[in-house]
Amino acid sequence: MTEQTPEAPGAPSERKLHRLSPFELKGALLPVADEAVKTREAVMLNAGRGNPNWIATTPREAFFLLGQFALAESRRAWDVPEVGLAGMPRSPGIARRLQDFLEASDDEPAVELLRGALTYGVHTLGFNPDRFVWELTDAVIGDNYPVPDRMLAHGERIVQEYLAQELFAGRPPSGRFDLFAVEGGTAAMTYLFHSLMVNGLLRKGDTLALGAPLFTPYLEIPRLEEFSLRTVDILQSATSKDGRLTWQYPDAELRKLEDPRVKAFFVVNPSNPGAVAMRKESVHKLVELVRKRRPDLLIITDDVYGTFVNGFRSLAADLPRNTLLVYSYSKHFGCTGWRLGVVALHEDNILDEALAKQPASERALLEARYGAISLHPGRLKFIDRMVADSRAVALSHTAGLSLPQQLQMTLFSLFAVLDKDGAYKKYCQRICQDRLQALFEGMGIPLHEDPLRTAYYQTLDLEAWCREHIGEDFVRFIKDHHDPLELVFTLARRHGVVLLNGSGIDGPPWSARVSLANLEDTAYPRIGRDLQEEVRRAIDAWKKAGGDLH
Numbered sequence: 001m002t003e004q005t006p007e008a009p010g011a012p013s014e015r016k017l018h019r020l021s022p023f024e025l026k027g028a029l030l031p032v033a034d035e036a037v038k039t040r041e042a043v044m045l046n047a048g049r050g051n052p053n054w055i056a057t058t059p060r061e062a063f064f065l066l067g068q069f070a071l072a073e074s075r076r077a078w079d080v081p082e083v084g085l086a087g088m089p090r091s092p093g094i095a096r097r098l099q100d101f102l103e104a105s106d107d108e109p110a111v112e113l114l115r116g117a118l119t120y121g122v123h124t125l126g127f128n129p130d131r132f133v134w135e136l137t138d139a140v141i142g143d144n145y146p147v148p149d150r151m152l153a154h155g156e157r158i159v160q161e162y163l164a165q166e167l168f169a170g171r172p173p174s175g176r177f178d179l180f181a182v183e184g185g186t187a188a189m190t191y192l193f194h195s196l197m198v199n200g201l202l203r204k205g206d207t208l209a210l211g212a213p214l215f216t217p218y219l220e221i222p223r224l225e226e227f228s229l230r231t232v233d234i235l236q237s238a239t240s241k242d243g244r245l246t247w248q249y250p251d252a253e254l255r256k257l258e259d260p261r262v263k264a265f266f267v268v269n270p271s272n273p274g275a276v277a278m279r280k281e282s283v284h285k286l287v288e289l290v291r292k293r294r295p296d297l298l299i300i301t302d303d304v305y306g307t308f309v310n311g312f313r314s315l316a317a318d319l320p321r322n323t324l325l326v327y328s329y330s331k332h333f334g335c336t337g338w339r340l341g342v343v344a345l346h347e348d349n350i351l352d353e354a355l356a357k358q359p360a361s362e363r364a365l366l367e368a369r370y371g372a373i374s375l376h377p378g379r380l381k382f383i384d385r386m387v388a389d390s391r392a393v394a395l396s397h398t399a400g401l402s403l404p405q406q407l408q409m410t411l412f413s414l415f416a417v418l419d420k421d422g423a424y425k426k427y428c429q430r431i432c433q434d435r436l437q438a439l440f441e442g443m444g445i446p447l448h449e450d451p452l453r454t455a456y457y458q459t460l461d462l463e464a465w466c467r468e469h470i471g472e473d474f475v476r477f478i479k480d481h482h483d484p485l486e487l488v489f490t491l492a493r494r495h496g497v498v499l500l501n502g503s504g505i506d507g508p509p510w511s512a513r514v515s516l517a518n519l520e521d522t523a524y525p526r527i528g529r530d531l532q533e534e535v536r537r538a539i540d541a542w543k544k545a546g547g548d549l550h
Contacts (some may be wrong), residue, residue, distance in 0.1 A: 045523045046498040050272075050457065052517040054431065055334035056424060059411040061110035062117075063140065066407070069101045070137045088144075089137045095129035098137075113411070113542075116418045126156055139407035142408075146400030150387045151181040151342075155410040159342060162413035167306050167327065168317040177344040178383050181401040181409060182390075185304055185328035185337040186217070192300065192324060192343060193221060195386040198369070200362055201298070201354055202263055204228040209257055211249070211267035212236065213274060213507040215457075218266065218302075232256060233506070234265065236274050243468055244448065245461055245508070247274030249282045257289055257297060264298040269315060270305040270452070273459040273505045273513045275307045277452040296350060297322060304328040308429055308454035320346035331456065331517070332428060333412045340409045343386065351382040369393060382497065432456050435516040435524045441529020456517055459502055460531065462487065463510035468538065477542045484509040487534070495530040537538050 070089060078087030085156070099118065100220075105111045117136075121127040135154045138144055146152065156179045164172040182188045192338055196202040208222050212233040222229035234256055238248040257265055270277040290297055299315055299322050306312040306327070316325040325344040330336040345351070347351075358366075363378055372378035373388055373396050380388075388396040401409075434454035439458060440447040445465070467475050487510065491497040502511025514527060539547075 014340075033305060045496060045519055045527060046418075049515055050331065050515045051336050052331060052334045053519065056332075056412065056415060058109040058113050059333070059408070059415040061108070062411050062415075063106070063404075063408050065110045066114065066136060066329060066411075067140045069098055070140045072101070072138055073097070074141060080501050084532070089134060089141060091130050091134040093130065094129075094137060095133040098133050105139065111197065113415060113418065117411075117414045120414065120418060121154065122157070125161070126204075127154055127157075136407060136410070139403035139410075142402060142404045145398055145405065146181075146403060146406065149396065149400035151400070152306060152403070152406050152410075155181070155406050158410050158417070159413050161417050163325075163327065163342075164345060165417055167303050167312065167314040167325070168314045169311050171313070171317065173317055173320045173346070176347045177316070177320070177325070178347060178381070180343040180345075180383055180386055181406050182341045182343060183401060183405075184330060184336075184341040185326055186341075187339070187390075188326040188341045188343045189218070189221065189302075190325070191386050191390045192548045193227060195382065195389045196264075198389060199355060199366060199381075199382065199385060200358060201351055202227075202229065203370060205230060205255060206263045207232055207259075207261045209234050209262045211265070213271075213502075213505050215268055215272045215302075216505045218268070219506055221348075232259075232262065234267075236271060240448075243464070245464060246450075247271055247276045247459075248279050251282075251285055254282060254285050254289060257286070258293050260294070260296075264300060266300045267315070268302045268304075270303075270309055270312070270454045270456075272305065273457055273500070273507050275305070275454045275457040275459065275504065276450060277306070277312055277454070278315075279452060283313075283315065283318060286315070288321055292317055296320075296354075298350065299323045300326070302326045302328075304331055304479050305454045305456050307332045307425055308456050309431075309452055316344065316346070321349050324351075329409060329412050332425075335408070335412070338405060338408055340405060340412070342409070343383065345381075345383045347362040349382070355382060373397075374430065429455070431521075432516045435519075435521055438521065438524040439514060439516070439528045442525035443532050444528075457513050457515055458510050459507055459513045461502070461508045461511045462531075462535070466535070474539065474547060477545065477547060478510070478538060481541075482538075488512055490528060490534055494534075497527055497530050 020171065050186040064402060071086070073089040073094065074086040077090055078085075080086070095118070098114070102111050102115055104204045118129070118133070122129050122134045126329065132154050135152055139152065139155075159179055160177060160252070164170065182191060193202070202208070205228065207230045209232050210219065210222075212235055221227065222231050234249060234253045236247045236249055237253065238246050238250045240246050256262070290299075299319060301323055302312050304327060306314060314325060316323040323346070327342050327344070329340040355366075367377040370380050370385065370388060370393065374380050387399050391399040419425070436455040436458055437447055462476055466478070485501060488499050488501045491499060491512075499514055502513060503509045506511060507513070516524065
C-alpha cells in the first residue's frame with residue numbers, strides 16, 4: 001500500500017472507481033493482475049468471485065444415465081434412425097423398465113442414486129411409480145412445457161424434503177411450503193421484487209431494511225427507478241470482547257425493525273460478505289419482535305450458504321408466515337452454470353393475507369391483470385402471481401424453469417437426502433475450512449474459532465487488525481496518505497491477486513473479501529503472505545515518516 005493507483009491515459013478517476021460495484025471494479029483489476037503475471041514470475045489468483053472449483057459428480061452422472069434410458073424410451077414410441085427422429089416417452093410400465101435398465105447397468109454411484117430415488121419416492125413419499133418415473137424421463141428429454149408451471153409435482157415434493165433437511169435442520173414447521181423453481185437466486189430476486197411491487201405489497205417510497213454489509217447487487221436493486229425504495233441498514237456491527245467484528249446483529253440494530261415504516265427486512269443468512277450465520281440469540285430476538293410488535297413485517301432471506309454451517313436453521317423455519325425464502329443450488333453443488341434456484345413461501349403467509357385485505361378498487365385492478373389466467377384471479381396466491389409475472393402474465397402458459405433444469409435440481413436434492421452420513425456436505429465444508437486456515441497461516445495470524453462461520457468467504461478488515469496490533473497512529477497515517485482502493489490495486493499489480501474491495505459490498509472501507517471456494521488449496525497461503533508483505537511495506541513507509549511501533 002505504498003503506491004498511489006496510477007492514472008493511465010483514459011483510465012477512470014479514483015472517484016469514479018468508487019462508484020463501481022465490486023464486480024465491475026474486479027473487471028478493472030483483472031487486466032492489472034494479468035500485466036503483473038506477464039512481467040513477473042507470478043500466477044494470477046482471482047479470489048474475487050464465489051464460483052466453487054468443485055462439482056457434485058454423482059447427480060450429474062445420474063442425469064446423463066437417465067438420459068440414456070429416456071432416449072431408449074423415446075425410440076420405443078417412434079423411431080426413424082435414418083433421420084435421427086424419435087417419439088415422446090410413454091408412461092405405462094415405465095417404472096418397471098427403468099428398474100430393468102438399472103439392473104442391467106454396472107453398480108456405480110449414479111445407478112445406486114437412481115435406485116435409491118425410486119425406493120425413496122415410492123416407499124417414503126408415496127409416489128405412483130409410473131407417474132414418478134415418467135416425470136423424470138420426460139424432464140430429461142425436455143419435450144414438454146413445465147406442467148405445473150410453478151414446479152413439477154414430484155420434483156417439488158423432493159425439494160421440499162431437501163430444504164427441510166438442509167435449511168430447517170430436519171425440523172420444518174407444520175404445514176407446507178409452496179415452491180417456485182427459478183433460474184438461480186438472481187432470477188428469484190428479480191421475480192420477487194417485481195411481483196411485490198406490481199401487487200402493491202411494496203410501493204415506491206416504502207422503507208426496506210437491509211442486513212448490512214450485503215452482497216452488492218442486493219444493495220443496488222432497491223435504488224433502481226422502478227422500485228425507488230428507501231433503505232435503512234441493520235448493521236452486523238457486534239464485536240467480541242477483544243474488539244473483533246463478529247458480523248452479528250446487536251440488539252439495538254434489530255430494534256430498528258420495530259419502526260412500522262419498515263415494510264420488509266432483506267437478509268442474506270449466512271451472510272455475504274460476513275460469512276456467518278445469524279446467532280441464536282438474534283434469531284430469538286427477531287422472532288419475538290415479529291410476533292409481539294411486527295406481525296406485518298415481511299422477511300426476505302437468501303440462504304444459499306446455509307449448507308456450509310452445521311445445524312443451520314433458516315428464519316423461514318421459525319417465522320414461516322412472514323418469510324419469503326430464496327435458495328440457490330449453485331454453491332453447494334458447484335452448478336452456477338445450471339442456474340438452479342427456488343423460492344419458498346409457506347401456504348399460510350402474510351402476503352396472501354394482505355392481498356385479500358386490499359381495497360376493492362385495487363383488488364379489481366389486480367383481478368383484471370390476472371383475469372386471463374384464472375377464473376378466480378382474486379384468489380390467486382402470491383407465489384402463483386410471481387410465476388405469471390415472470391412471463392409478463394400474457395405468456396404465463398410458457399412459464400416455468402426448463403424441465404432438464406428441474407430434473408437436475410431434483411437429482412441434486414435426492415443426492416443430499418439419500419446421503420445419510422452427509423459425506424459430500426462434510427467434505428465441501430472441510431475444503432473451505434482448510435483453505436481459511438491456510439490463508440491465516442500465510443498471514444501469520446491466529447484464526448479464532450466460530451461454529452457459525454461458513455468459511456466460504458473471508459472478509460479481512462485490515463484497519464481493525466492494524467488498530468489492534470500496530471496502533472491508532474499507524475491507521476491515521478495510512479488514511480492520510482492512501483485510498484482504500486489501493487489495497488486491491490496493489491495486490492493485483494504486485495502479486496497478480498484479485499480480491500473484492502470491502503467498501504463495494506458495504507463493508508469496512510479498508511477491507512477485502514477473499515473467496516475460499518474458487519482457487520486451488522495452495523493459493524491461499526500465498527494470498528496470506530502477499531497480504532502480510534503489503535502490511536509490512538506500509539509499516540516500513542510509516543517508520544520512515546517517523547512512526548514508532550513502541
